[in-house]
Amino acid sequence: MSNTSRRPEKRTDEIHEVITSVNRYNVKNIPLLEEYVKSQCNSYSASSNDLQANLALLKLYQFNPELLNLDVVLNILVKALTTLPGNEFIMCMYLLNEQLLNDDMLVKLLELKEMLETARFEGFWDMVLNDPQAKELTDGVKGFEDSIRTMIADTVSLAHQSASSEFLMAALNLDESDLQEFAEQQSWEIKHDGLVVLPLHKENVAKSTVNSEQVQFEHLTKIIGSASEI
Amino acid sequence: MYQDNYDDYNNEIDVEAVIDTYTGADDFDESELQADIGEKQFEQQQLLQLQQIEQKQIIEGIKAIPPPVCDFLGYFCRVFTQKNSGKVAHIYEQQFNKLSERFYSKQSWPDPRYVSVLVNNDGIFMILYRELYYRHIYSRLQVTLEERILSFENYCELFNYILNSDKPLSLELPNQWLWDIIDEFIYQFQTFCAFRNNFSKKSAQDLELLKNSPAVWDTISVLNVLYSLVSKSCITKQLHVSLHGGDVIEAAGEYGSSQLYKMLGYFSLIGLLRVHCMLGDYNLALQSLENIDLGNHRALYTRVPACHVTLYYYVGFSYMMMRRYADATRILAAILSFISRTRQYQSKFFQFDVINKKADQMYALLAICMSLSPSRVDEHTHSNLREKYGDQQTKMQRGGEEALTTFQDLFLYSCPKFINPNLPDYDSIIVSSAEYQAEAATESENTTSKKSKFELQNYQLKIFMNEVSLQLIVPTLRSFLKLYTSMKLDKLAAFLDITTDELHNQLLVYKIRANQFKFNPNSSSTGTNLLDGEYSTSTDIGFAIDNDVVYIAETKTGRKYADWFIRNSTKLLELVSTMESST
Numbered sequence: 001m002s003n004t005s006r007r008p009e010k011r012t013d014e015i016h017e018v019i020t021s022v023n024r025y026n027v028k029n030i031p032l033l034e035e036y037v038k039s040q041c042n043s044y045s046a047s048s049n050d051l052q053a054n055l056a057l058l059k060l061y062q063f064n065p066e067l068l069n070l071d072v073v074l075n076i077l078v079k080a081l082t083t084l085p086g087n088e089f090i091m092c093m094y095l096l097n098e099q100l101l102n103d104d105m106l107v108k109l110l111e112l113k114e115m116l117e118t119a120r121f122e123g124f125w126d127m128v129l130n131d132p133q134a135k136e137l138t139d140g141v142k143g144f145e146d147s148i149r150t151m152i153a154d155t156v157s158l159a160h161q162s163a164s165s166e167f168l169m170a171a172l173n174l175d176e177s178d179l180q181e182f183a184e185q186q187s188w189e190i191k192h193d194g195l196v197v198l199p200l201h202k203e204n205v206a207k208s209t210v211n212s213e214q215v216q217f218e219h220l221t222k223i224i225g226s227a228s229e230i
Numbered sequence: 231m232y233q234d235n236y237d238d239y240n241n242e243i244d245v246e247a248v249i250d251t252y253t254g255a256d257d258f259d260e261s262e263l264q265a266d267i268g269e270k271q272f273e274q275q276q277l278l279q280l281q282q283i284e285q286k287q288i289i290e291g292i293k294a295i296p297p298p299v300c301d302f303l304g305y306f307c308r309v310f311t312q313k314n315s316g317k318v319a320h321i322y323e324q325q326f327n328k329l330s331e332r333f334y335s336k337q338s339w340p341d342p343r344y345v346s347v348l349v350n351n352d353g354i355f356m357i358l359y360r361e362l363y364y365r366h367i368y369s370r371l372q373v374t375l376e377e378r379i380l381s382f383e384n385y386c387e388l389f390n391y392i393l394n395s396d397k398p399l400s401l402e403l404p405n406q407w408l409w410d411i412i413d414e415f416i417y418q419f420q421t422f423c424a425f426r427n428n429f430s431k432k433s434a435q436d437l438e439l440l441k442n443s444p445a446v447w448d449t450i451s452v453l454n455v456l457y458s459l460v461s462k463s464c465i466t467k468q469l470h471v472s473l474h475g476g477d478v479i480e481a482a483g484e485y486g487s488s489q490l491y492k493m494l495g496y497f498s499l500i501g502l503l504r505v506h507c508m509l510g511d512y513n514l515a516l517q518s519l520e521n522i523d524l525g526n527h528r529a530l531y532t533r534v535p536a537c538h539v540t541l542y543y544y545v546g547f548s549y550m551m552m553r554r555y556a557d558a559t560r561i562l563a564a565i566l567s568f569i570s571r572t573r574q575y576q577s578k579f580f581q582f583d584v585i586n587k588k589a590d591q592m593y594a595l596l597a598i599c600m601s602l603s604p605s606r607v608d609e610h611t612h613s614n615l616r617e618k619y620g621d622q623q624t625k626m627q628r629g630g631e632e633a634l635t636t637f638q639d640l641f642l643y644s645c646p647k648f649i650n651p652n653l654p655d656y657d658s659i660i661v662s663s664a665e666y667q668a669e670a671a672t673e674s675e676n677t678t679s680k681k682s683k684f685e686l687q688n689y690q691l692k693i694f695m696n697e698v699s700l701q702l703i704v705p706t707l708r709s710f711l712k713l714y715t716s717m718k719l720d721k722l723a724a725f726l727d728i729t730t731d732e733l734h735n736q737l738l739v740y741k742i743r744a745n746q747f748k749f750n751p752n753s754s755s756t757g758t759n760l761l762d763g764e765y766s767t768s769t770d771i772g773f774a775i776d777n778d779v780v781y782i783a784e785t786k787t788g789r790k791y792a793d794w795f796i797r798n799s800t801k802l803l804e805l806v807s808t809m810e811s812s813t
Contacts, residue, residue, distance in 0.1 A: 022457050025450060055513050062509065063449065063651050085742045086765075087553045090693060094510040094551065098689045110696075117700050119738035159741040161776040167734075195777055203741075204774045208783035215792045223799055 008050045010043065011036075019056040027064055033057040034072050041075050041141045049079050051088045058095040070103065075140050077109055082147035084116050085155065108133045121152055125173040149173070153186055158203045165194040291344035296333055299340065300348065303359075307349035310358075319404035330366060338371060339363045354391060354401065360384045365414050368421070375436050378422055382446050385415055389455050393462055398488045405493055409534040412497040415455070416504055422447040423649040449651035453505060456498040462486075463495025469521035496530050500537060503544045508649045510690055512548040516760040519545070524561070524760070535572075539565060539588050545760065546595055547646060551690070553697055555603035557749050562596045563607035570610060591644035593618045598640055601626035602701055603746065604708070604770060606787055627705040637698050641691055648686040701743050703736050711771050716781045737775060744769040 007016060015036055018029050033053060040048050054076045061068040073096070080089040100106055112134060115124040127134045128145070138144045149172050156163060156171060169179050183190050189197045198204065292300075302325060309317040330339070340348075342360045349355070364381035367373055388411070392399060426440055426447075445451065460466065464486040471478050485491040499518050506515035523529060524545070531537050542565035549558035569589050596607070597619040607615070616623070625636040710726060723733040748766050773782045 022454075025453070051513070055511065059509075059511060059514070062511075065652060085745060087747060090697060091513050091552060093693045094512065094690060096689075098692075101689075101692075114696075114700070117739070117742065119735050119742065155738060155742055158745060159738055159773070159775050161774050163775070164777065203745075203772075205772075207772065208785065210786045210788050212788045213790045213792050215796075219796055222803070223796065226803055 007052075008048065010039070010048055011050055011053060015053055019053050024056045024059065025063065027060060027067060030057065030060050030064075030067055033060070034069065037072055037075050037079070040079055043142065049083055049088065051080075051083075051091065054080075055091065055095065058092055062095050062097075065097075070100075070105075071140075073100070074105055074109065074137060077106075078137055078141045078144065081109070081113060081116065082141070082144065082151060084113070084151060089113060105133060105137060109137055112137075116148070116151075119155065121171040121173075124148075125170075129173075145173075149182070153182075157186075157198050157201075160198055161200060161204050162195050162197045165190060165196050168196055288344055288347050291341055292348050295340045295344065295348070299329055299333055302329055303340075303345055303349055307351055307355050310355050311351075313400070313402060315402045315404065318402075319406070322404055322407050326362065330370075334366065335370065338367050354399075357384060357388045357391060358403075361388060361411060361414075364418075365410070368414070368418060373421075375425075375439060378418070378425065379439075379443060379446050381418060382422075385418075385455075389459070392490070392494070393458050398485045399490060400488075401490050403490060405533050406536075408490070408493045409497050409537045412456075412459075412494065412501045413536065413540070416452070416501050419447050419449075419452045419505075420508060420647050420649055423449075423651075424647065427650055427654050444653055449509075449649075453502075456501045456505065459491075459494045459498040460502070461495075463491040463498075465492065465495035465499060466521055468492070469496075473521055473523060493530070497537060500531065500541050500544075503548075504540065504646070507544045507548055508646055509651060510648060512551050513761065515544065515548045520759055535585060539569065539585050543588055543592055544646070546592065546599075547644075550595060550599055551694060552747075554747055554749075555599045556605060556746050558599045559596060559603065559605050559607065560749075562592050562599065563611050566592055566596065566611050566614070567608055570614065590618070594622075594640045594644040597623050597626070598637060598644075601637075601705070602698065603744070629702045629706055633702060634695065634699065638691065638695060641694060642687065645687065645690065648690055650686055700739065704740055704743055707736050707740055708769075708771055711773060711780075711782050712784065714782055716779060719775070719778050719780055722780065734775070737773070737780065740769075740773075 015032065018024055018026075018032065023029060033056060036050070036053055037057065040050060040054075058073070058076065061073065076092055077089065080092050083089070108131070112124060112127060115121070115127065128138055128148075129135070141147075152171055156168070165176070165179060169175065172179065172182065174182055179196075180190060182188075183196060187199055191197060295303075302321075306318075306321050306326075309321065339345075339362070342356060342363055345359055346356050360381075361384060364377060364384065367377055368381075392401075462485050464483045468478060468486055470476075479487060486495065499522065502518040503515045506512070506518060519541075522531070522541075524542075531541050542561055546558045546562040546565070549555070549561060566589060569585065593615055596611075596615055600607070600615070601623055606612075619640070622636050622640060626633045626640075707726070710722065714722075719733060720730045723730045726733060728736075745765055749760065749762060770785045771782060772785065773780050775781075
């Protein structure tokens with residue numbers, strides 16, 4: 001997952017200038033930043049999400065509520081959904097306000113978010129594919145489904161060494177042949193009995209460790225200092 | 231006492247003489263007046279009369295000032311104009327507060343108009359006196375709308391004086407005072423935001439006045455002051471250079487080399503942290519501190535205890551809101567251990583109470599963070615925490631409705647005051663408040679004002695609590711996982727009295743929640759940017775699901791022998807040296 005404070009490749013110098021200076025409070029920059037949100041949504045990759053720029057736009061909305069464009073806000077949030085379980089989504093939420101929470105679309109979006117965060121992936125896919133409002137929301141972001149799929153795969157691989165293919169198909173919303181293809185991309189191995197073996201890494205190996213104490217040299221300076229006095 | 235220092239000071243203040251020079255300066259051009267006829271002459275007479283009344287008032291006002299305070303003010307002004315920074319610091323930190331306690335615990339300090347005549351000064355000293363005057367009113371008395379506005383105007387005057395000077399001012403003020411100026415400026419801004427959004431008990435005149443002065447305590451102007459102080463002092467560049475090497479003096483420039491500008495700029499960075507936090511922009515809040523190294527024990531913020539505490543409080547709070555509980559815990563534990571270690575020195579500071587209150591709030595934040603992401607803090611802080619919030623911690627870990635209300639209570643107790651950056655719609659309020667008065671519907675008025683007052687607090691709380699509620703299953707699950715090293719999923723589900731699917735789901739949630747973005751002080755790539763970090767699991771229970779079996783392993787912390795040894799050898803060292811010195 002990308003570092004939130006670093007500059008994404010797609011950010012132009014003009015936008016970088018705006019959001020790193022006091023110019024970020026200038027309402028004249030709203031169209032520029034809105035356009036940038038659109039270009040993030042048109043890009044397929046989840047890493048195109050530029051949190052810093054989007055927060056700057058939300059801040060302009062916060063200071064100038066009459067200029068708030070709800071569609072753009074929703075786009076920002078849907079895009080941020082693809083970066084879960086990171087904290088980008090809530091950081092955007094903190095800049096909104098109580099009134100916005102009454103909006104139907106936003107309520108729907110929060111439902112989607114909650115399903116992802118509580119690992120109810122089947123319910124999530126059901127909603128994205130069958131609920132017209134949810135469909136409308138996510139259609140605005142190119143490659144939304146693929147980004148979410150990768151995200152779910154990452155989550156599953158945090159906890160699993162192996163999982164049944166039925167579970168994975170449901171969680172990722174893939175049929176058997178698609179799963180095969182997806183597994184290859186992720187270098188997962190599908191066994192004959194339908195069990196999918198995931199590569200091991202730090203997080204999905206249960207290893208008990210004892211954190212032993214580490215003493216920094218500077219903590220000893222006083223003792224060494226007084227020892228030399230004796 | 232300070233009286234000892236007065237030896238060379240003439241205690242007799244010739245009030246009349248002072249008045250003469252004062253009014254003389256304000257004398258209007260008589261020739262112009264004489265050009266006009268009768269009417270004008272009448273006006274002039276009136277003016278003179280008014281002036282006489284005013285003069286009388288001033289004389290009366292000055293006479294009403296208790297003699298010790300008179301002496302003190304004269305001494306203060308003299309020491310100040312002589313630029314005796316040591317004495318100024320002493321006056322600021324000790325004497326002013328002692329006199330406030332003695333004479334002005336229930337009323338304001340002498341009116342600046344009288345003081346200006348008394349000390350025969352109308353320059354920067356008076357701006358600073360007014361700053362103290364209003365700050366004292368804010369801290370002890372009921373503040374009127376006029377005083378709020380006047381205080382704001384005084385701040386504008388002060389900052390204009392500092393920022394618009396052609397060359398750096400040769401003014402030097404104690405760090406504590408400079409910090410207090412920035413701190414108070416933001417505090418008054420925050421109370422004004424709350425004030426203008428609270429419509430109960432406001433008279434029609436007050437509303438009208440508020441409506442007609444939209445620029446007063448305007449959010450953008452407040453931010454503008456802080457940003458201007460930052461850029462004037464080149465503080466960002468200075469800090470960058472001092473971290474990464476380079477020519478410090480060149481980076482500081484003309485203004486940044488002066489203590490006044492440098493420290494104001496530095497404190498403004500922390501001021502920005504606070505303002506952004508109050509606006510719910512935690513990302514920008516932490517970004518303001520980009521070049522401040524929190525690991526440096528001799529950093530500038532350590533020079534003023536209140537600044538040190540404020541900095542850590544807002545950083546800790548921001549981390550908590552950003553779901554970086556491990557980072558928040560680390561920051562809060564560090565400052566709390568610092569506060570308790572330095573308690574004996576701090577009791578001497580006049581802001582001891584403020585620091586204590588903040589510390590208590592930070593223990594509450596720490597209790598929240600540690601319930602959400604269990605981790606270890608040092609022994610001493612841990613036992614303090616148990617003592618203060620042990621019950622609440624148990625409740626929060628137990629889960630259920632009670633846990634949620636406990637989280638909520640602790641949050642509301644320890645969160646900063648959030649602000650609405652925009653002006654309310656005064657017109658509709660003026661209309662509706664007139665209606666209210668007509669209907670005398672006091673009850674409903676109270677509820678609406680309460681609602682608007684807590685709305686912002688509630689919004690931030692709501693978003694935060696939503697995160698918390700996702701996590702409520704974690705403690706129970708954790709306590710069960712702790713008991714085993716490997717277990718069939720269906721068997722564990724039976725113990726927990728849930729279905730296997732439900733358990734599987736909870737395990738995934740556990741992993742998601744444990745995986746936090748974390749600052750790594752040892753990583754070379756992260757540097758000092760507080761927003762940096764990497765994802766890692768922060769939990770003492772690791773587990774892995776292998777199809778239908780879950781393997782569990784616990785991470786333990788070994789005993790800290792070396793820490794114990796180091797602490798006790800230092801203790802012994804001190805003991806020996808006190809024994810030697812007493813013999």
